[in-house]
Amino acid sequence: MARRSSEVTMGDIARMANVSESTVSRALSGSTLVAEKTRDRILEIARNADFAINEQARNLALRQTRTIEVIFPIERGTLQQVSDPFFVDMLAVLTDELGKHGYDVLMSRSPPWDEERPGCAFLGARADGVIFVGQGRHRSAIRDFARRHASVVAWGAVSADDDYCVIGSDNVGGGRLATEHMLKLGRKRIAFLGDTDLPEMRQRFEGYKQVLASYDIPLDEDLVIHTPFDIEKAREVTKPFVELFPRYDGIFACSDMIAMAAIANLRQAGIAVPDDVSVVGFDDIPSSAHVSPPITTVHQRIRHGGKVMVEKLIGILGGEAQEPEILKTELIIRQSCGARVATPS
Amino acid sequence: MARRSSEVTMGDIARMANVSESTVSRALSGSTLVAEKTRDRILEIARNADFAINEQARNLALRQTRTIEVIFPIERGTLQQVSDPFFVDMLAVLTDELGKHGYDVLMSRSPPWDEERPGCAFLGARADGVIFVGQGRHRSAIRDFARRHASVVAWGAVSADDDYCVIGSDNVGGGRLATEHMLKLGRKRIAFLGDTDLPEMRQRFEGYKQVLASYDIPLDEDLVIHTPFDIEKAREVTKPFVELFPRYDGIFACSDMIAMAAIANLRQAGIAVPDDVSVVGFDDIPSSAHVSPPITTVHQRIRHGGKVMVEKLIGILGGEAQEPEILKTELIIRQSCGARVATPS
DNA sequence: CGTCATTTTGCAAGCGCTTGCATTCACCCC
DNA sequence: GGGGTGAATGCAAGCGCTTGCAAAATGACG
Numbered sequence: 001m002a003r004r005s006s007e008v009t010m011g012d013i014a015r016m017a018n019v020s021e022s023t024v025s026r027a028l029s030g031s032t033l034v035a036e037k038t039r040d041r042i043l044e045i046a047r048n049a050d051f052a053i054n055e056q057a058r059n060l061a062l063r064q065t066r067t068i069e070v071i072f073p074i075e076r077g078t079l080q081q082v083s084d085p086f087f088v089d090m091l092a093v094l095t096d097e098l099g100k101h102g103y104d105v106l107m108s109r110s111p112p113w114d115e116e117r118p119g120c121a122f123l124g125a126r127a128d129g130v131i132f133v134g135q136g137r138h139r140s141a142i143r144d145f146a147r148r149h150a151s152v153v154a155w156g157a158v159s160a161d162d163d164y165c166v167i168g169s170d171n172v173g174g175g176r177l178a179t180e181h182m183l184k185l186g187r188k189r190i191a192f193l194g195d196t197d198l199p200e201m202r203q204r205f206e207g208y209k210q211v212l213a214s215y216d217i218p219l220d221e222d223l224v225i226h227t228p229f230d231i232e233k234a235r236e237v238t239k240p241f242v243e244l245f246p247r248y249d250g251i252f253a254c255s256d257m258i259a260m261a262a263i264a265n266l267r268q269a270g271i272a273v274p275d276d277v278s279v280v281g282f283d284d285i286p287s288s289a290h291v292s293p294p295i296t297t298v299h300q301r302i303r304h305g306g307k308v309m310v311e312k313l314i315g316i317l318g319g320e321a322q323e324p325e326i327l328k329t330e331l332i333i334r335q336s337c338g339a340r341v342a343t344p345s
Numbered sequence: 346m347a348r349r350s351s352e353v354t355m356g357d358i359a360r361m362a363n364v365s366e367s368t369v370s371r372a373l374s375g376s377t378l379v380a381e382k383t384r385d386r387i388l389e390i391a392r393n394a395d396f397a398i399n400e401q402a403r404n405l406a407l408r409q410t411r412t413i414e415v416i417f418p419i420e421r422g423t424l425q426q427v428s429d430p431f432f433v434d435m436l437a438v439l440t441d442e443l444g445k446h447g448y449d450v451l452m453s454r455s456p457p458w459d460e461e462r463p464g465c466a467f468l469g470a471r472a473d474g475v476i477f478v479g480q481g482r483h484r485s486a487i488r489d490f491a492r493r494h495a496s497v498v499a500w501g502a503v504s505a506d507d508d509y510c511v512i513g514s515d516n517v518g519g520g521r522l523a524t525e526h527m528l529k530l531g532r533k534r535i536a537f538l539g540d541t542d543l544p545e546m547r548q549r550f551e552g553y554k555q556v557l558a559s560y561d562i563p564l565d566e567d568l569v570i571h572t573p574f575d576i577e578k579a580r581e582v583t584k585p586f587v588e589l590f591p592r593y594d595g596i597f598a599c600s601d602m603i604a605m606a607a608i609a610n611l612r613q614a615g616i617a618v619p620d621d622v623s624v625v626g627f628d629d630i631p632s633s634a635h636v637s638p639p640i641t642t643v644h645q646r647i648r649h650g651g652k653v654m655v656e657k658l659i660g661i662l663g664g665e666a667q668e669p670e671i672l673k674t675e676l677i678i679r680q681s682c683g684a685r686v687a688t689p690s
Numbered sequence: 691c692g693t694c695a696t697t698t699t700g701c702a703a704g705c706g707c708t709t710g711c712a713t714t715c716a717c718c719c720c
Numbered sequence: 721g722g723g724g725t726g727a728a729t730g731c732a733a734g735c736g737c738t739t740g741c742a743a744a745a746t747g748a749c750g
Contacts (some may be wrong), residue, residue, distance in 0.1 A: 007470065009736060020700045025738060037485060050493050052470035052478065057736035060401045060705050070452070085521040088433045095454050104471070107415070109440050125352065125397035126449070148395050231631045257632065264635040286576050290609040291636045307705055365730045370708060380728055402706035405735050439708055 006051050016049065017042050028053065068098050068313065069127040071108045073136045085285045086302060090133050090155070093306030101314055103128070129313050132156070135166075135199065153313045155305065157199035158326050159322065166324045167309050171200050174298040174329035175207020178252045178280040181296070181331055183215055185338050187250035187278050191223035193238065193262060194254025201254050204282065208252055223248050227258050234261035242269045249277055250337070256281035256288045258297050263336065274338035284332050294334035301327050353394050361394065362387050371397065404653045413443050413658065414472035416453045417483045430630045431647060435478050435500070438651030446659055448473070474658050477501070480544065498658045500650065502544035503552075503671050510661065511669045512654050516545050519643040519674035520552020521682050523625040526641070526676055528560055531624050532595035536568035538583065538607060539599025546599045549627065553597055568593050572603050579606035587614045594622055595682070601626035601633045604640050608681065619683035631679055639679035646672050 010028075014021045019038065026034045027042040034042075045051075050262050059065050072087060097103050109245050116342055128149035135142055144165035146152040153165045155281055182190055192208050194201040205224075221246065227237045234257060243263045253259035259281030273279050273293055281288060284299035312322040355373075359366045364383065371379045372387040379387075404410050417432060440450050451472055480487055484501075491497040491509035498510040527535055537553050539546040550569075557564055567589065572582045580603060580634035587610045598604035604626030608618050618624050618638055626633060629644035650672050657667040 007736095011736075021737080022701080022739075023699060026699090029738085035600060038698080054405075054736050055471040056401050056405045057705090058738075060399075060405055061736080061738045063705065065401060067451075073639065082720090085433070088430070088436075091433075091436070092454065095452050099454070106412075107436070107440050107450040107452050109437065109444070124485070126400040231635055260632055264637065264639075267637055269702070285677045287605055287632060287636075290576055290580060290605045291607065291632075292612055294609075352706095356706075366707080367709075368729060370706095371729090374708085378728070383728080402735090403708080405737090406706080406708045408735065568745080594718050 007054070008051050008119075009054070010051075013042065013046050013049060013051055017045050043101060065126065065128050066102055067104045067127045068108050069106045069108055069130045070094055070133060071110070071130060072133050073110065073138060083240070086283060086300075087133065089302045090306050093303050094131060094133075094310060097307050097310040101310065129153075129317055131309055131313060139199070151313065151316050153309050153316065153322070155309060157203050158324050162324055165312050165322045167305055167312065168200065168326060169300040169305070170326045170329050171203035172207040172210070174282060174300070174331075175204035175252070176211050176222075177207075177209045177329065177331040178282065178296075178298050179211040181333070182250040182252070182278045182280060182337055183211065183217075185250075185278060188217070189220065189223065189248045190250040190252055191225065191241070191244075191248040192252050192254075193225050193227040193234075193241075193258050195226055195228055196224075197226075204252075204254055219336075220247070227254070227261075229257065231257045231261050234258045235264060238262045238265050242266055242271065245269070245271050245277065251277060251279045253279060253281045256283045256285045256295055256297055259288075259297070259336070260291065263291075263293075263295075276337055278337035280331075280337050289332075289334060293336045296334045297332050297338040299330045299332050301329075350650070352399070353396050354399070355396075355580050358387065358391050358394060358396055362390050375493045410471065411447055412449045412451050412472045414440055414453055414475045415478060416455075416475060417478050418455065418483060418574065431628060431645075432478065434647045435651055438648050439476060439478075439655060440602075442652050442655035446655065457497075474498075474662055476654055476658060484544070493667050496658065496661050498654050498661065498667070500654060502548050503509045503669050504544070507669055510657050510667045512650055513671060514543065514645040514650070515554070515671050515674050516548035517552040519627060519645070519676075520549035520597070521556050522552075522674065522676040523549075523627065523641075523643050524553045524556040526678070527595040527623045527625060527682055528556065528562075530595075530623060534565065534568065534593045535562075535595040535596050535597055536570065536586070536589075536593040537573040537599075538570050538571055538586075538603050540571055541569075542571075549597075549599055565592075572599070574600060574602065576602045576606050580609060582609050583607045587611055587616065590614070590616055590622065596622060596624045597628045598624060601628045601630045601640055601642055604633075604642070604681070605636065606637075608636075608640075619681055623682035625676075632681060633672070634677075638681045641679045641682040642677050644675045644677050646674075 010021050010024045014024045016026065017038075019042065023034055023038065024042055024046075027039040027044065056115075070091065070130050070140040072091075092106075098105055130153075132142055132152065132154035135154050135156035142152070142154060143163060153167060156165045156166055156168050157171060158168045179190055190208070190212070192205060194204060196202045196205050209219060225237065225241050227234050230249075238258075238261055245266075251259070251262055253262055259279050263279055265275060266273055271277055279295065281295045282300075284297045288295040308325055308327070312325075315322045355366050355369045359369045362369065362383075368379055368383065368646075369387055369391075372384040373391065415436065417436075436452075443450055468526055475490075477497065477499035479488055480499050480501035487497070487499060488508060498512060501511055501513050502516060503511045503513045504649050524535055535553070535557070537550060539549060541550050543545045554564060570582065570586050583603075586607075588613075596604070596607055598607055604624050611618055611622060611624075616622055617678055624640065626640045626642040629642045633640040633642050637648065653670055653672070657670070660667045
């Protein structure tokens with residue numbers, strides 16, 4: 001890396017070893033076409049010379065990139081949003097899984113199409129495929145992109161009309177699990193905290209509404225609070241909401257972070273969780289089990305999801321069409337909604 | 346991306362536009378050497394043909410990669426460790442900052458030297474420089490790597506004998522701040538929770554010891570608990586530790602996650618925070634302000650740190666040597682150590 | 691010692707792009 | 721209309737690597 005100008009090339013090694021470049025190439029790539037003795041000698045020389053193969057040239061010759069671009073389409077500035085542990089987990093899994101298949105991971109925070117690369121107005125093809133971790137508000141752009149550039153999978157809200165491969169949790173089901181759980185515990189007036197502009201949140205909201213309907217509970221618009229992801233902002237937004245108590249006795253928060261923010265405000269206002277109000281979150285982030293009270297939450301199978309995305313992408317690269325997939329979610333019952341459960345383990 | 350086989354090249358565009366490849370190249374790169382009319386025509390054609398420049402070829406010709414490898418040297422399997430929001434924050438900043446300078450980010454979870462790329466025994470030079478986010482247990486390997494491959498900066502414990510550019514928080518100072526704060530509140534017997542095998546934790550421990558010494562408090566080895574990062578494991582490890590109460594009346598936890606785990610166990614055992622025991626964490630993760638009780642913690646300037654790393658690396662790439670830098674830390678006082686402070690804003 | 695089958699090696703073309711230099715073109719002026 | 725000028729274009733080499741194919745070396749064998 002670096003020091004590129006003075007980098008030693010295969011030609012140099014060839015000269016040192018008194019063989020042709022091709023032989024060096026073959027020796028380094030472990031071809032059987034080169035005598036063992038020669039190979040060892042070349043390897044030795046290469047090692048001593050600190051030779052590092054130029055992967056760009058290699059990939060160019062091989063017509064591959066062995067790189068997958070992973071895009072986290074997150075508005076800049078809203079750093080906090082990223083802090084959601086979801087992203088790290090996902091990134092870690094993707095990196096591992098892609099690594100197993102021999103792919104490198106190129107990170108991006110913005111989608112390729114709004115990239116203003118100086119001096120080049122064109123979308124650079126720098127990867128064999130693209131994974132969108134979240135579709136945010138640009139579904140149609142992704143769709144367009146997928147149509148033009150084929151190998152794409154995305155994480156997010158799966159819907160019937162996707163024309164590219166989307167993998168995502170069963171958000172509707174998760175919303176149902178959360179809401180129904182509280183109703184079964186005897187809660188009557190469940191509030192919803194989340195940003196329904198985002199497709200996944202909308203699905204969770206959908207599950208929430210479905211359950212209310214099936215219990216013949218009318219939707220109370222005042223209990224639907226548009227709450228951003230960022231925990232600081234969520235804290236602010238839910239502050240006035242707390243005042244509405246006792247119009248609600250249960251809260252379905254679209255993420256554990258939001259749940260935490262709400263709980264903090266409730267406690268501060270002297271409202272007890274879970275005694276006065278039950279709270280259910282979403283995500284099952286690592287700390288959710290260890291805060292007070294431990295948060296009941298909907299678990300998303302992120303690791304699994306990451307693996308599935310990679311598998312599908314590899315499939316697509318191999319030329320096979322791939323179906324979208326919806327991953328089951330699971331309710332993790334903890335104290336915050338009134339369960340008599342002791343703290344875990 | 347993908348569909349590489351059928352990808353349209355500059356040659357194709359040239360043929361379509363009835364000009365030479367060079368003209369296409371110049372047109373796309375916005376050179377003034379091509380007539381405006383021609384340029385527009387070529388751009389139009391390229392757009393319609395869904396042309397995407399092959400960056401590998403481009404970079405090869407330009408003898409650059411415009412890529413920085415960002416390495417999170419994290420043991421595989423211990424995914425949870427990654428969940429530390431620190432990593433996402435850092436990654437986000439690095440991606441943004443490098444992006445501003447026109448660099449892409451290549452993610453890695455393992456250092457280049459233990460990479461077993463099939464068919465190639467050699468360290469591939471695939472980036473102009475490398476950023477290590479954390480040095481973990483392989484300082485000497487990094488040092489070696491830096492010596493051979495020049496452009497390297499690392500985040501971590503800064504020590505006098507570094508021979509490559511290390512940026513990191515003032516961990517010793519942070520440890521002092523945390524410990525001294527509790528002593529000043531009247532606590533006498535402060536426990537230390539953390540993994541002193543890790544250089545940064547060792548430095549925090551160092552600060553802790555310094556303060557104890559300056560207060561003439563002997564170090565009680567039983568109150569130094571080797572606690573891993575992972576919150577689940579931390580929970581287990583600190584469980585027996587809780588029993589030692591009331592041998593301690595304060596806890597300095599090496600990370601907020603550990604602090605959370607400890608607090609959870611304390612409360613479960615009926616020990617009150619901060620009334621019976623003060624707790625100070627480290628990191629100032631987003632949720633630390635919103636849990637109960639809000640955690641007093643040492644803030645690391647991660648965003649700033651990321652920026653500094655990028656600046657230094659750019660400097661190094663430009664041929665200038667760069668000094669290591671230690672970033673000030675700051676104590677954020679919240680309720681968990683007994684401060685009379687209300688919850689924040 | 692010559693033959694022939696097997697290794698080993700080297701040659702050269704090619705991956706898709708950039709760029710210095712030569713060439714062509716259009717236009718202007720005397 | 722010829723010569724000169726500057727702008728626009730094309731040619732060809734080269735970036736560092738791979739690989740099909742031909743050439744050379746090796747060794748077995750009659």
